[in-house]
Amino acid sequence: MSEVFNGYERQYCDLSANLSKKCSSAVSLDGEQKKQKLSEIKSGLELAEALIRKMDLEARSLPPGVKSSLLVKLREFKSDLNNFKTEVKRITSGNLNAAARDELLEAGLADSKTASADQRSRLMMSTERLGRTSDRLKDSRRTMMETEEIGVSILQDLHGQRQSLLRAGDTLSGVDENVGKSKKILTGMTRRMNRNKWTIGAIITALVVAIIIILYFKLTK
Numbered sequence: 681m682s683e684v685f686n687g688y689e690r691q692y693c694d695l696s697a698n699l700s701k702k703c704s705s706a707v708s709l710d711g712e713q714k715k716q717k718l719s720e721i722k723s724g725l726e727l728a729e730a731l732i733r734k735m736d737l738e739a740r741s742l743p744p745g746v747k748s749s750l751l752v753k754l755r756e757f758k759s760d761l762n763n764f765k766t767e768v769k770r771i772t773s774g775n776l777n778a779a780a781r782d783e784l785l786e787a788g789l790a791d792s793k794t795a796s797a798d799q800r801s802r803l804m805m806s807t808e809r810l811g812r813t814s815d816r817l818k819d820s821r822r823t824m825m826e827t828e829e830i831g832v833s834i835l836q837d838l839h840g841q842r843q844s845l846l847r848a849g850d851t852l853s854g855v856d857e858n859v860g861k862s863k864k865i866l867t868g869m870t871r872r873m874n875r876n877k878w879t880i881g882a883i884i885t886a887l888v889v890a891i892i893i894i895l896y897f898k899l900t901k
Contacts, residue, residue, distance in 0.1 A: 682739075682750070684738050685738045685739060685742075685750055688731050688734050689753070692732070692735070692757055695727060695728050695731065696728065696760060696764075699724045699725070699728070699764050700764075702720060702721050703767050703768070705717065706718060706771050707771060707774075714771075718768065718771065721764075725761065725764055725768065728761050732754065732758060735754055735757070736754055738750075739751055739754055
């Protein structure tokens with residue numbers, strides 16, 4: 681165990697006992713005596729905090745086996761110090777409560793006179809805000825209905841355009857079919873014309889040969 685830590689511990693225990701006596705006596709005092717006693721207690725608390733910091737530094741510089749037990753004891757001292765601080769706050773608030781009550785009573789009388797006027801003005805402002813909000817809601821609803829009507833009209837136009845496009849597509853399909861049929865007919869006519877050309881050529885050739893033969897026989901007689 682550290683002798684330095686033990687010395688700090690003894691000082692803190694004596695100081696803690698002294699602070700406890702001063703807190704007990706401060707409760708029954710009032711006025712300047714109470715203020716002076718509270719000042720002494722606050723000075724003692726500052727000294728106690730300094731001792732705890734010194735004990736903390738000393739404990740953390742020791743080997744782990746010793747340090748752990750000292751840190752447990754140090755947490756108890758910190759808890760004891762926090763209890764003293766809470767007690768001082770309670771005693772101090774006792775001083776303030778009486779003055780605060782007097783101030784609140786005086787302020788309450790003044791506030792009660794102006795409260796009704798303030799409430800009326802706030803109610804009027806709230807009513808005006810509600811009226812403006814209602815007007816904005818009506819405008820928004822009217823705009824929404826107009827937008828809905830425009831949207832319906834656009835959808836109807838789009839539907840009509842779609843129907844027109846579908847009919848145009850059907851018409852184009854019919855035109856394609858007619859063009860295909862016409863192409864087939866023209867192809868067949870071209871083929872027949874080509875065959876007719878060959879047939880006519882053959883007939884002409886046969887006639888020319890026949891004429892030549894006839895002339896030959898006539899000339900040779």
